[in-house]
Amino acid sequence: MYVIIVYDIGIERLNKVRIFLKQYLNWVQNSVLEGELTKAEYMLVLSRLEELIDPDEDSVFCYHVRDQKFLGFDELGTRKAEIDTII
Amino acid sequence: MYVIIVYDIGIERLNKVRIFLKQYLNWVQNSVLEGELTKAEYMLVLSRLEELIDPDEDSVFCYHVRDQKFLGFDELGTRKAEIDTII
Numbered sequence: 001m002y003v004i005i006v007y008d009i010g011i012e013r014l015n016k017v018r019i020f021l022k023q024y025l026n027w028v029q030n031s032v033l034e035g036e037l038t039k040a041e042y043m044l045v046l047s048r049l050e051e052l053i054d055p056d057e058d059s060v061f062c063y064h065v066r067d068q069k070f071l072g073f074d075e076l077g078t079r080k081a082e083i084d085t086i087i
Numbered sequence: 088m089y090v091i092i093v094y095d096i097g098i099e100r101l102n103k104v105r106i107f108l109k110q111y112l113n114w115v116q117n118s119v120l121e122g123e124l125t126k127a128e129y130m131l132v133l134s135r136l137e138e139l140i141d142p143d144e145d146s147v148f149c150y151h152v153r154d155q156k157f158l159g160f161d162e163l164g165t166r167k168a169e170i171d172t173i174i
Binding site: 001004006008028029030031032046049050053054055056057058059060061062063064065066070071072073074075076077078079080 | 088091093095115116117118119133136137140141142143144145146147148149150151152153157158159160161162163164165166167
């Protein structure tokens, strides 16, 4: 399955979430990661994210399509190089 | 078509872009809007966005599926009420 994760997460938890997600997905925009996952990997990502976020403060949207060919995509502007705030 | 727009836009242009997009889509998360558009509306949105953003500074991703039923979705955490910074 092809997965897009978009998050709005408190700065205190941001690095942990990012480090975790980048093991499974590609960072494509500030707060957006994408990639191909198996169903098992996707379930694991959801489950681990639930532990990492504060459910009262953070918001994570996980979109997925069965195959990337079902997903149209247009991009405007410039992709920025990631600024890693990881110490 | 069902459209998801995710943006990373300089604060100077944020309100204009938001006001414009909210005429066509629903705000669902900080920097994410979603909704059903016709192909013509989608083309209009893309074209107007190109005028509103700074192509060297901003990044806008427009994902779309033919029908919302092709799009899986899981949500973690809490949706925040929108804080409108529009004067």
